[in-house]
Amino acid sequence: MSSSSDTLTSAWTGAGEQAGVREHARAAPYTNPYVAGIGLGLVLLAAFLIMGRGLGASGAVNAFVAWIVHALAPAHATNNAFLADYIGDGSVHPLKAWLVFEVLGVFVGALLSGLLAHRVAFVVEKGPHVANGVRLLMAFVGGATMAFGAALARGCTSGQALTGGSMLNLGSWATMLAIFGGAYAVAWFLRWQWR
Amino acid sequence: MPAPFYKYGAFGDETSLVIAFVIGIGFGFFLERAGFGSARKLVSQFYLNDLAVFKVMFTAIVTAMLGVTYLSWMGVLDLSLVYLTPTYLWPQIVGGLILGVGFVVGGYCPGTSVASMATGRLDGLAFALGLPAGTLLFAEVFPALRGFYDSGAFGVRTLPDTLSLPYGVVVFGVVLMALGGFYGASLLERHVAKRQ
Numbered sequence: 018m019s020s021s022s023d024t025l026t027s028a029w030t031g032a033g034e035q036a037g038v039r040e041h042a043r044a045a046p047y048t049n050p051y052v053a054g055i056g057l058g059l060v061l062l063a064a065f066l067i068m069g070r071g072l073g074a075s076g077a078v079n080a081f082v083a084w085i086v087h088a089l090a091p092a093h094a095t096n097n098a099f100l101a102d103y104i105g106d107g108s109v110h111p112l113k114a115w116l117v118f119e120v121l122g123v124f125v126g127a128l129l130s131g132l133l134a135h136r137v138a139f140v141v142e143k144g145p146h147v148a149n150g151v152r153l154l155m156a157f158v159g160g161a162t163m164a165f166g167a168a169l170a171r172g173c174t175s176g177q178a179l180t181g182g183s184m185l186n187l188g189s190w191a192t193m194l195a196i197f198g199g200a201y202a203v204a205w206f207l208r209w210q211w212r
Numbered sequence: 213m214p215a216p217f218y219k220y221g222a223f224g225d226e227t228s229l230v231i232a233f234v235i236g237i238g239f240g241f242f243l244e245r246a247g248f249g250s251a252r253k254l255v256s257q258f259y260l261n262d263l264a265v266f267k268v269m270f271t272a273i274v275t276a277m278l279g280v281t282y283l284s285w286m287g288v289l290d291l292s293l294v295y296l297t298p299t300y301l302w303p304q305i306v307g308g309l310i311l312g313v314g315f316v317v318g319g320y321c322p323g324t325s326v327a328s329m330a331t332g333r334l335d336g337l338a339f340a341l342g343l344p345a346g347t348l349l350f351a352e353v354f355p356a357l358r359g360f361y362d363s364g365a366f367g368v369r370t371l372p373d374t375l376s377l378p379y380g381v382v383v384f385g386v387v388l389m390a391l392g393g394f395y396g397a398s399l400l401e402r403h404v405a406k407r408q
């Protein structure tokens with residue numbers, strides 16, 4: 018971790034939100050949010066038009082977990098009503114799923130964009146007053162928390178807020194408003210991690 | 213050719229996976245372009261100094277919503293064949309609140325953590341490793357949560373159904389709300405910048 022802490026020291030001394038990253042990586046500024054939003058919206062529209070479904074992320078994690086549990090303890094997986102949905106009758110591999118391939122694409126697309134903008138760097142994103150180890154632990158706990166919430170809400174920011182939001186789906190709008198509500202409710206208590 | 217193409221049998225399941233990968237590339241590309249591979253950029257939304265999350269998300273929602281609406285009016289896209297997650301109001305509200313807490317604790321959401329990991333963010337990697345842990349925990353407690361998970365069931369239900377308003381009226385309302393939100397966001401950003 019020492020090499021990344023060195024980059025970090027220089028990375029987070031900049032006052033501007035992107036200044037730090039730009040310093041060590043010749044990083045290009047981010048795209049205008051409205052332009053990026055139109056791009057994202059057109060990708061989502063293409064998914065609706067071509068596939069009859071939208072974008073997602075947490076569903077791929079569910080398929081991944083179902084596959085792992087099924088490999089280690091087949092009966093435990095098929096007896097679990099939540100995981101069994103992702104295993105099916107066993108005729109199709111759990112990872113041979115639409116969202117799994119979509120998420121692999123997300124990785125490649127983000128890497129492509131990051132390389133073109135010189136934004137690929139091995140850093141830990143955090144505020145200046147928090148140790149790398151604490152931040153990594155918080156990230157892990159946050160990931161676990163969001164996966165739990167997404168399973169309960171039947172989708173995450175991608176599948177519910179973005180996809181269901183644009184289809185005017187009632188449950189998706191409820192989920193989206195609750196996401197913003199939950200985040201604003203705890204932001205003040207967690208500002209030490211970012212400020 | 214009527215749409216959705218896949219639902220009308222234009223291609224099979226194998227091809228749909230190739231399309232998934234290509235669509236994913238577009239998704240990841242624009243997430244990273246917007247700066248959503250960075251936890252600091254994402255959480256700025258909740259400290260009000262940079263409202264890009266709101267702007268990007270609502271621009272995307274309005275773009276896709278208008279596209280879907282016009283394609284449906286033109287008779288190109290059959291909206292009834294686009295998959296909608298059925299509404300289970302109570303678990304979705306509680307799940308959403310938990311998602312929001314996890315967002316500020318972890319700095320990402322599931323999709324953006326993949327974009328951050330792809331661009332070398334080690335905290336994005338830690339977040340992504342936490343995802344299967346949370347899913348596994350949920351699966352293990354699922355039998356006990358089953359009753360709540362299935363509560364508040366409204367079936368496939370849209371906002372126009374719920375408000376008893378024509379689809380186009382709700383679309384127009386969302387566009388107005390987004391435009392008002394964009395204007396309010398720019399005022400708020402300027403206000404917060406002045407105070408700091």
